[in-house]
Amino acid sequence: MSELRKAKMNRIDQAFIDKKKDLLNVYFTAGYPNLNDTLEIAKGIEKGGADLIEIGIPFSDPVADGPTIQESSTKALASGMTLKLLFEQLKDLRKDVTLPVLLMGYINPVMQYGFEAFCQKCQEVGVDGLILPDLPMYEYEEMYKAVLEKYGLYNVFLITPQTSEERIRKIDELSKGFIYMVSSASTTGAKSGISEEQIEYFERVKAMNLKNKLLIGFGISNHETFSKACSYADGAIIGSAFIKLVTVDASSSNIQQYIQSVKNP
Amino acid sequence: MSDVQSKYLVDQRGYFGKFGGAYIPEMLYPNVEELKSQYLEIMNSHAFRTDFVKLLKDYVGRPTPLYHASRLSEVVGAKVYLKREDLCHTGAHKVNNTIGQILMAQALGKKRIIAETGAGQHGVATATVCALMGLECTVYMGEIDMARQKPNVERMKILGAEVRPATSGSKTLKDATNEAMRHWINNPKDTHYIIGSVVGPHPYPDMVARFQSVISEEIKWQLEEKEGKEDPDYVFACVGGGSNAAGAFYHYVDKENVKLVAIEASGLGNDSGKSAATTALGKEGVLHGSRSLLMQTEDGQVVEPYSISAGLDYPGIGPFHAHLFDSGRAMFVGATDEEAMNAGVELSKLEGIIPAVESAHALAALHKVDFKPTDIVVVNLSGRGDKDLETYIKWGKY
């Protein structure tokens, strides 16, 4: 019975049960630095000891992203990356990867693929959750929530230092898995380090006792920033710093070494 | 500005039919929400209205004339009036919006202004009002456009604005818009983003349309004076993002006897792969915060459009226009580079008015409709051709 329940549980929930704190989520852009690196990089992240994997769907106009992730998207698209190809690359995901996998992407490519077809495919290849930063809450509730639920997918929302308490409560109601706590008013990769002002914000949100887990993202790049973020949340997300790393060397050994250095230097 | 209620205009949720909304990342939510919660109240306040009307009159030079182009009328076979937005200060309708938005920024207590620009017309109109109000101005412009539109880059600098090249993606208007949005994400508190057309997340498409609606407000009484009736048979306007067309159509949307004709840039032809005709080539999609029609690949990547006119070189149209198209309320027509340039030269020779290449697209469409001799046709002449001299010279056929 407990085995059965375990098998049915979303891997994101399972990750937070297996490991109570300091979870590391690593973001990378699909099809970067080389078109067919996607699955190998995911495997490297798992081997390195991360706890969640977030795969970015490249888009031509990623407004929430800073230069590092923008460039990785532009390069991936120039190499011929498409959403169709991504699902092809992830066909055997679950042969090798046991960690929860989230797809992060802008809504337009998903709409063109067909939202339901997209969700169905996510379930088929073993994706556990979605981060669609430009999907508004209202539209999510009206049109998309039921579809996600039908395919067992979790939708992760973002909050920022400017998000009001009332809105955070609403987001907490709608979220599943975890809430993505954007560390500062910025695009991805814009700032590094953690300021007093940010700590105030982290503490304020922590004190709200939300029902969802919290992962802090944006500006996390090494052990110092990771462990600092973890003292205010359940874990943290690394994106731009990881993209910079694979730009130089995308080998599994380099990825593993980096992830280990972030977790325990 | 106006309080028109219509099934063609924005609804409570920020949609025009099924188009519009605010598809923005959470990082932009507070900025957009602040504007959304206050823009109507501010626009309807006595203080705002007084300042807006005064500046449009004394600074922009409104009302712009409604001119009966009799020699052109003869050629076209209908009674053609030109709404002379080309006579606005800075040379195009764009300034109607930037005057409105700079007053909005002041009412919201903002200290800095950002904007995007393609050809540089909106950038110049923004730099102008920032100089007028003494606010700091940063304009994003695609690196490629900066090279193509050097005089406008210098105009903005003379006016005291900083012009920042957008070097991401395709380095043109859509990327300049992305950069402006990113700047806004990184500077959420003291900055207002003056978007240049009826695009972007709600409330921008509605707000910009309201500022531009002064165009049709004037056409109504001017036509009443000249023809004894407010309604023409046709209103023609070119559509890039759609702001001049939104302004020219606004007060006529519910008057089904007035035919609305929107002209898109077909570039070298819609089958050539070099076009900007969104309704002909686009599909429903989301760009720059709203759901609308969008030129894109099968994979949902935004396509770089082409037109000889930089102001029409945008891969989408505003949600208002997507709704006018979808509902059949407006007729959408394409005009190629060649048709537009010929029409621009034709107007120059017949009426002594060199139009902006954007506006020339609207004029080109006059040759594509079978008019009755008694038809009254208003063409929104959105801008003057000074900025396009080099394009006319390169074209050479005059």
Ligand SMILES: Cc1ncc(COP(=O)(O)O)c(C=O)c1O
């Ligand atoms: C003279 C003129 N007309 C038209 C346009 C197109 O913009 P919209 O479709 O928003 O009116 C521009 C844009 O730069 C312009 O300069």
